[in-house]
Amino acid sequence: MSVVNLGLSGLAEAVAAQGAPVVHVDWRPPAGGDAVAVRALTDLYGLRSLDIDPANAEVLRRLDTGVPVVVDVRRAGDVVPGMTDRTLLHPGPPIAWDDVCDPLRRSMRAAAVAEGWARQVDEAEALLATGRITLAAANDHATVVPMATALGPSMPVWVVDNAAGGVRAFAPVGQGAGDVAWMGRETPAAVERLVFLREVAGPRLARILASIGPVDVLGLAAQGVQMGDDVHMRTQASTNLLLRSLLPAVPALGDDPATQEFCAYLSANHLFFLTVAMAAAKSLTLAAEQVAGATIVTTMARNGTTYGIRLPGSPRWFVAPAPPVEEALFHPGYGPEDGGLDIGDSAVLELVGLGGPATAGSPAVAAFLGGSMADAARVTESMRRICAAESTRFKLPTMDFRGTPLGVDVRRVVETGVTPKVNTGILHAHAGLGQVGAGVATAPPAVFRAALLASAAS
Amino acid sequence: MSVVNLGLSGLAEAVAAQGAPVVHVDWRPPAGGDAVAVRALTDLYGLRSLDIDPANAEVLRRLDTGVPVVVDVRRAGDVVPGMTDRTLLHPGPPIAWDDVCDPLRRSMRAAAVAEGWARQVDEAEALLATGRITLAAANDHATVVPMATALGPSMPVWVVDNAAGGVRAFAPVGQGAGDVAWMGRETPAAVERLVFLREVAGPRLARILASIGPVDVLGLAAQGVQMGDDVHMRTQASTNLLLRSLLPAVPALGDDPATQEFCAYLSANHLFFLTVAMAAAKSLTLAAEQVAGATIVTTMARNGTTYGIRLPGSPRWFVAPAPPVEEALFHPGYGPEDGGLDIGDSAVLELVGLGGPATAGSPAVAAFLGGSMADAARVTESMRRICAAESTRFKLPTMDFRGTPLGVDVRRVVETGVTPKVNTGILHAHAGLGQVGAGVATAPPAVFRAALLASAAS
Structure with missing residues (x-):
């Protein structure tokens, strides 16, 4: 026997x-034995897959092969579609002012002051409470914003074109480290940094790009992955590659104090590449979401209160409460009780093979996960279980140059119960103290179950 | 039984x-059964080790813990000890003009023209043949030069201080890629690049360093190793980290065409960090060679004709014919029959835990060795067999952050028959065509046997 x-x-x-x-x-039984989900999976893996699989293949092709190029830096209000001069774009799903979490409220108040809508933050609080400032999800305006960014119309944004999809995406020029609004700070220095971006950094970046011409963003990111970047939590190598590309256009900026300040900002900002990478990723998902009937996630974003995803072909958000960041390291003196909930649109990177999927190649991210490269590899392997393909662009030296996992399929997520891992920072939950840690966040299962059931019902 | x-x-x-x-x-029998070598090893591993081991420990401490900082860029003739205004420094052991290999002859002729000693290269040839230009091994003047560099007195050199050893070391500012003398070219463009270094790059680098202050060279190299540099064949990450440090001082250089050319040169030169790393490594070996009675190699250099090493406490060179570079990839249209013999002082990097010892972490170098990271790891493992320690500064993520092998012990080399691996470029042997390939060179056993026997006899 x-x-x-x-x-x-x-x-x-x-x-x-x-x-x-x-x-x-x-x-183990699929979907943990959840009978409703199993029925939906049976449909979507069954005859329905004759329609879904070609749609998914086209989504994956667009995510994998589009070539986003950064062409300009412009004032957000002049280029972001549907953005009025009284709009603040925020991360994650749409949210009402009353539900906005503490770090994002502070960032919105700082933005309102920087925009000149209020003289100080308490005046900004009163203004925001009136509802006379439109709050809108950046993702609904072809834009993505990192962490607790509140993006006002005067702020400079990267303009990224993806010719294959005929789309253009945007993300704010990064605020850098320290006392900054995107980390939930609303100090005079944080407001001053926003003014610096508008008055100093934005115009100079525009002049540099006009001089050196469009830059292939993900070409740099692909090199960065070979150099230990996950291109989310860590963008040191990609940032430096970009700075090297910009360098020949620096002398023409002149030698005024503002230009010196600009160069000091570039030199000190190892996450400078983050937002241009996010805009590039968004341009890929914008192209991918034109394909109806697919089960590959094309939006994944958090606002510190809720966590939302979307599928191609529909503007519908599937939303659940934002979770805490569970695998994390905190700055000295801080712990899980201080950490705000998962926040930011940067999870768009995880949808195109960067961040969590690229963790296996990043010694710096490994430090947040126990310290060994095997710990880092586990994050990539976890993403491999729920992704439909592998990137042909981002290759992991530590995995014999295998591509990073690409394309989160809601079917696989619900079937395995494994949800995406997102490398991210952690903000102080309520005291406006800025970043207090970083780690790997795990997406809530409920949003994938809801998306799966909607797919099955459609 | x-x-x-x-x-x-x-x-x-x-x-x-x-x-x-x-x-x-x-x-296997040690030293391949070579009875004379076995007798010397028996002595040097036996009672003599009571003296050798503490000396080696001190050498290793100096190689591992010195903190070289680059403090200035100066005219070589003004700072390099013992360099007259009619001296050309060359790589490798001392050599007579008649024995100089083709690429180095061309480089010397280009240097003579750039120095203004001759109007063109045939006039330079005649001058060099008279012996009125002193040829001297750079290593005998606290200096190291890469590949086929001929360093004239007007050329700019990095000035690197190692306070722990009370020593100062030098290396030329890198010539960059393309039509350049250090690759064995003697065209007008190659001469022009030397003039550019003297007139444009040198003075501007000096101004930048005066502005930003001393830079911890190996602190950057240690980060580079985490980012896929072996910091010899590949210095992309370290170069970009250095450029990022220099950036704040760029606006003050002004906006003249020469400064624009300087920035373009920086931006295009991914090996820019190579020579400053070499000067830093030389400053460590200079400190280490003050320790008498050790068996750790403190000079290793080649001139394309001969290969030489030295031990601490003595100026004596142990010399053998330079070998070809056997594990190599050639540019399209070229092959082993075109390649010149092993050349350059850059092997000083392999003595401090960079280059060959750091290969396991470098995807770019792996490409020259079969393409897999396992191929790269073999080079590091080979170095581990003959090194006495591990770097506490350079850590390999791909080997669970174990230190790179540090300190080549001639006893281990002769005992095992394994000689150092040096990551290097390959020049055309006779046609002045510049670089035709790159690979991993293996040092000749004879020089280590000679050094071992001299140690035993001393």
Whole structure:
């Protein structure tokens, strides 16, 4: 007698104890045995897959092969579609002022002051409470913003074109480190940094890009992945590659104090590449979401209160409460009780093979996960279980140059119960103290289940 | 009966065939059975080791813990000790003009023209043949030069201080890529690049360093190793980190065409960090060679004709013919028959834990070795067999952050028959065509045997 045992191991052990050969298969019921989800999966993996699989293949092709180029830096209000001069764009799903989390409220108040709508933050608070400032999800305006960024119309944005999709995406020029609004700070220095971006950094970046011409953003990111960047939590190598490209156009900026300040900002800002990478990723998802009927996630974003995803072909958000960042390291003196909930649109990177999927190649991110490269590899392997393909652009040296996992399929997520891993920072939950840690966040299962059921019902 | 079998495996196989337990040890006679070398090893590993081991420990401490900082860029003739205004410094052991290999001859002729000693290269040839230009090994003047560099007195050099050793070392500012003398070219463009270094790059780098202050060279290199640099064949990450440090001082250089050319040169030169790393490494070996009685190599250099090493406490060179670079990739249209012999002082990097020892972490170098990271790891493992310690500064993510092998012990080299691996470029042997490939060179055993016997005899 030979035995193949599925699921619980008790029978296999009993057979083995009798000396009989037994093969044990660690099988678990899909979707944890959730009967409604299993029925939806049966449909979507069954006959429906004849329509879904070609749609997914086209989505994956667009995510994998589009070539986003950064062409300009412009005033947000002049280029972002549908953005009025009284709009603040925020991360994550749409949210009402009353529900906005503390770090994002502070960032919105700082933005209102920087825009000249209020003289100080308490005046900004009153203004925002009136509802006379439109709050809108950046993702609904072809834009993505990192962490607790509140993007006002006067702020400079990267303009990224993806010719293959005929689309253009935007993200704010990064605010840098320290006392900054995107980390939930609303100090005079944080406001001053926003003014610096508008008055100093934006115009100079525009002049540099006009001089050196369009830059292939993900070409730099692909090199960065070879150099230890996950291109989310860590963008040191990609940033430096970009700075090297910009350098020949620096002398023409002149030698005024503002230009010196600009160069000091570039030199000190190792996450400078983050937002241009986000805009590039958004331009890929914008092209991908034109394909109806697919089950590959094309929006994934958090606002510190809620976590939302979207599928191609529909503007509908699937939303659940934002989770805490569970695998994390905190700055000295801080711990999980200080950390705000998961926030930011930067999770768009995880949808195109960067961030979580690229963790296996990043010694710097490994430091947040136990310190060994094996710890880092586990994040990539986890993403591989729920992704439909592998990037042909981003290759992991530590995995024999295998591509990073690409294309989160809601079917796989619900089937396995494994949700995406997103490398991210952590903000102080309520005291306006800025960044207090960083780690790997795990997306909430509920949004994927809701998206799956909607797919099955459509 | 239990059997332990040493050496040839035949007996072990015979015993195993009888069903008896056998442990086979793949033992080989040390030094390949060379009786003279075995006698020297017996001495140097025996009672003599009571003196050698503490000396080696001090050498290793100096190689591992010195903190070289680049403080200035100066005219070589003004700062390099013992360099007259009619001196050309060259790589490798001392050599007479008649024995100089083709690429280095061309480089010397280009240097003579750039110095204004001759109007063109044939006039330079005649001048060099008269012996009125002193040719001297850079290593004998606290200096190291890469590939086929001929360093004239007007050229700018990095000035690197190692305070712990009370020493100062020098290396030329890199010539960059393309039509350049250090690759064995002597065209008008190659001469022009030397003039550019003297007139444009040198003074501007000096101004930048005066503005930003001393830079910790190996602090940047250590980051580079985390980012895929071996910091010899590949210095992309370290170069970009250095450029980022220099950036704040760029606006003050002004906006003249020469400064624009300077910035374009910086931006295009991914090996810019190579020579400053070499000067830093030389400053460590200069400090280490003050320790007498050690068996750790403190000079290793090639001039395309001969290959030489030195031990601490003595100026004596041990010399053998330079070998070809055997593990190599050639540019399209070229092959081993076109490649010149191993050349350059850059092997000083391999003595401090960079280059060959750091190969395991470098995807770019792996491409020259078969393409997989396992191929790259073999070079590091090979170095580990002959090195006495591990760097506490340079850590390999791909080897669980283990330090790179540090300190080549001639005893281990002769005992194992394994010689150092040096990551390097390959020049055209005779046609002045510049670089035709790159690869990993293996040092000749004879120089280590000679050094070992001299140690035993001293």
